[in-house]
Every structure is written in C-alpha cells, then in structure tokens.
Amino acid sequence: MTTDTLSGKIVTILGGSGFVGRHLAQELLARGARLRIASRHPKKAYAIKPLGNLGQVQFAGVDVTKAETLAPVLAGSDAVINLIGAFAGNLDALQGNGAGEIAAAAKAAGATAFVHVSAIGADAGSAVAYARTKAEGETAVLAAFPSATIVRPSLMFGSDDNFVNMFGELISRLPALPVFAPQARLQPVFVDDVAVAIANALGNVAAQGKTFELAGPEIITMLDLNQRIAKAQGRSRTFVELPDAVSGLIAATTGWLPGAPISSDQLKLLQAGSVASDSAAGLAELGVTPRPLGLFLDRWMVRFRKHGRFGTKTASA
Known part of the structure; x- marks a missing residue:
C-alpha cells in the first residue's frame, strides 16, 4: 500500500475518539481513506463524521481489554492504527501485552499495515508503569506483527490540547x-505533524518494522x-x-x-x-518538517x- 492508494482503503483507528484521533482522522479523510473509528465511547468521536463524505466514516465500540471484541471491529481492515494509551488503569491490558493482542488481531484480519503509537520515554526498565508498559507494548506488537511501524511522539500540542x-x-x-x-527538557511536537507522519508511514514500505521518534524542532x-x-x-x-x-x-x-x-x-x-534520541529516525524520515x-x-x-x-x-x- 502506498500513500496514493490510501483512497478507498479501510483504515481502522483504535482509540480514535481522543485528541490525536481527531487530527489523524482529518488527515486520513483528506487522503480518501475510509475510516472506522473504534473506541470504548464512540459517541465522543461523532464530531469527526462531518469531516468525511457520505459513508466515509464508521464508528464502532470496542473494549481492548476483552480480546473477543477486537475481531469484529478489525474485520476487513486494510490498515490499523493503534492510539490506545492511558496513565491509569490496567496498563498491561491497555498498552502492554494488550497491544500485542491488538496487533495479532489486525494480522488475523488481513491488515497489510499496522502503526502503533507509543511514546518517547518508553523504557522496559522504568519504575513507572506507564513507561514500562509502553516499552512492553512495542515488543509485543513487533512479535505479533513484525512489519508494524512504531512511532514514539514527544509531548504533543494543538489548538485543542489538554496541556x-x-x-x-x-x-x-x-x-x-x-x-x-x-x-x-521537552521537545513538543505539533499534533498535525504527528498525524501526517502516521499517514505517511502507512504507505511507506521502508518504514515497516522500524521505530521513529517524533519530536518538534x-x-x-x-x-x-x-x-x-x-x-x-x-x-x-x-x-x-x-x-x-x-x-x-x-x-x-x-x-x-x-x-x-x-x-x-x-x-x-x-x-x-x-526529548528524541540523537540517533533515532524521526519526522524527517517520514517526510515531515516539524x-x-x-x-x-x-x-x-x-x-x-x-x-x-x-x-x-x-x-x-
């Protein structure tokens, strides 16, 4: 799948009702993708619907802590983007091993592209559960979907952010x-730049199986x-x-x-x-100038x- 062929493809965004999901949806809709926004509370994403054409946006309920709910919402997906993350709750189920179950379900559904959104600072050795489970999630995703692309955004800002x-x-x-x-030290990144990077990653064969740290200038x-x-x-x-x-x-x-x-x-x-690592691939490698x-x-x-x-x-x- 290349960027030019996103038009008409079914792209499922898990956790798409939040801040990043709203901006990412707008970018993908502009490229002609057919979106399925899946989250525990899909009504929160209804504001996305007017951004697309008739029939271009679909909403679905899913609880990723219950593996049996994944297959129905991922069925028929050409590409899957996992935005799910949290600072509290069952972090292993949400963004640790649970991320691997999401990737496995996407693979079983026949998706040819998978982008997993992690975070700068993901560290399997961290004493903080958020950072530790983010790192464990990356490992689980690549084990289940070896050609997945991992993106690690820094702190994101936007006109409608909560920071x-x-x-x-x-x-x-x-x-x-x-x-x-x-x-x-922070290296804040514009949420729309992250959205473009994720969309570009879907159509970039060279990005498959790689990790990118997305940070501002x-x-x-x-x-x-x-x-x-x-x-x-x-x-x-x-x-x-x-x-x-x-x-x-x-x-x-x-x-x-x-x-x-x-x-x-x-x-x-x-x-x-x-802050992004000096040695890490970043926005430039995904065609974005921050x-x-x-x-x-x-x-x-x-x-x-x-x-x-x-x-x-x-x-x-």
Missing part, C-alpha cells in the same frame, strides 16, 4: 504559579514553556521554581487525590523529560488575554 491550554487557563487566572521540574524547559505562554497572553506572572524535594513531597502527599496538580509517576516522567510551538502560540492564547480578542498582547494583568 498548553491547561497552563494557558492557569496563567490567565493566577498571579503566581509553581513550576514542577522547571528545568525538565526545538528543546525547551518547563519554565520556558510557562514563560512563553504568559508572554503570548501579554501577562506578567511570577513563576516559582519548585525544588525536586518539594515537588516530590507534594506529589506523594496529594497525588492520589482527584484534581491533584501532579502524581508521583507524572512527576518522574516529567523529570525524565521528553513546526515549532511559537508558530501558533500567539494566536492560540488570544482567548486568554485580558479582554480577549479586544485586548492587546502587551497589556499586563
């Missing part, structure tokens, strides 16, 4: 904010990210850099509470950073400025 917008909301409301792991720190967001809002804010010991204490004592600022595992992942956060931030932060669109970027509040 940059979360900080944008906090910065717009609070005069001073604590910064956990202020010197943690610049490395920034957590403190720098917060400062950039404040500047884009035209706000003067005080950022308190929390020492690791203080951050660890806060995470340990409050991380288990609903709405806690950060859990112990999240803090460990943040401290480890999210776009920086700065290209979009001023526009996206307009709604958080004082007086919104009627305010000015230089106004302080």
Whole structure:
C-alpha cells in the first residue's frame, strides 16, 4: 500500500475518539481513506463524521481489554492504527501485552499495515508503569506483527490540547504559579505533524518494522514553556521554581487525590523529560518538517488575554 492508494482503503483507528484521533482522522479523510473509528465511547468521536463524505466514516465500540471484541471491529481492515494509551488503569491490558493482542488481531484480519503509537520515554526498565508498559507494548506488537511501524511522539500540542491550554487557563487566572521540574527538557511536537507522519508511514514500505521518534524542532524547559505562554497572553506572572524535594513531597502527599496538580509517576516522567534520541529516525524520515510551538502560540492564547480578542498582547494583568 502506498500513500496514493490510501483512497478507498479501510483504515481502522483504535482509540480514535481522543485528541490525536481527531487530527489523524482529518488527515486520513483528506487522503480518501475510509475510516472506522473504534473506541470504548464512540459517541465522543461523532464530531469527526462531518469531516468525511457520505459513508466515509464508521464508528464502532470496542473494549481492548476483552480480546473477543477486537475481531469484529478489525474485520476487513486494510490498515490499523493503534492510539490506545492511558496513565491509569490496567496498563498491561491497555498498552502492554494488550497491544500485542491488538496487533495479532489486525494480522488475523488481513491488515497489510499496522502503526502503533507509543511514546518517547518508553523504557522496559522504568519504575513507572506507564513507561514500562509502553516499552512492553512495542515488543509485543513487533512479535505479533513484525512489519508494524512504531512511532514514539514527544509531548504533543494543538489548538485543542489538554496541556498548553491547561497552563494557558492557569496563567490567565493566577498571579503566581509553581513550576514542577522547571528545568525538565521537552521537545513538543505539533499534533498535525504527528498525524501526517502516521499517514505517511502507512504507505511507506521502508518504514515497516522500524521505530521513529517524533519530536518538534526545538528543546525547551518547563519554565520556558510557562514563560512563553504568559508572554503570548501579554501577562506578567511570577513563576516559582519548585525544588525536586518539594515537588516530590507534594506529589506523594496529594497525588492520589482527584484534581491533584501532579502524581508521583507524572512527576518522574516529567523529570525524565521528553526529548528524541540523537540517533533515532524521526519526522524527517517520514517526510515531515516539524513546526515549532511559537508558530501558533500567539494566536492560540488570544482567548486568554485580558479582554480577549479586544485586548492587546502587551497589556499586563
């Protein structure tokens, strides 16, 4: 299957109702693919339907922790993309060995291409269950579907993300904010660049059986990210850099509470950073030139400025 022949092909996206799924669906629909969006709550993906032509999008319910639900939603698929991941719950079933069961089911269904979305920082030796099961999932996928392509995105940003917008909301409301792991190194990547890379991987025989780390064009720190967001809002804010010991204490004592600022595992992942390896293949090998956060931030932060669109970027509040 090449990029030119995605038109008319059935591409099933598991976990397609989330942030990445919405952007990936738009890219694949533009290429003429017929999409089957499968997730535990398919209604959450209904906003995708108007992006396609009549009959181009189908929705299906699936619970990947129950292997018997996989075969019906994967039947007839020419290609399968696995976006399923989580920070809590039965991580082995969701993104560890469970990912291998998904790949095996895709193989049995006759799919000729499989893209598994993992994460930078996947590490089989990690004490953090998220990173460990991500790595175990990669191994399980390749064992079941040797020609699968593994992509490891860095932290993804977009106009509708839950990361940059979360900080944008906090910065717009609070005069001073604590910064956990202020010197943690991040290499944020635009979600639409990731979507193009995944779509390109489906039609790239040279990408089969390989792993790609998808990261943006610049490395920034957590403190720098917060400062950039404040500047884009035209706000003067005080950022308190929390020492690791203080951050660890806060995470340990409050991380288990609903709405806690950060859990112990999240803090460990943040401290480890999210930067691509110098030796890893990346977006360039999948035909994508990454776009920086700065290209979009001023526009996206307009709604958080004082007086919104009627305010000015230089106004302080």
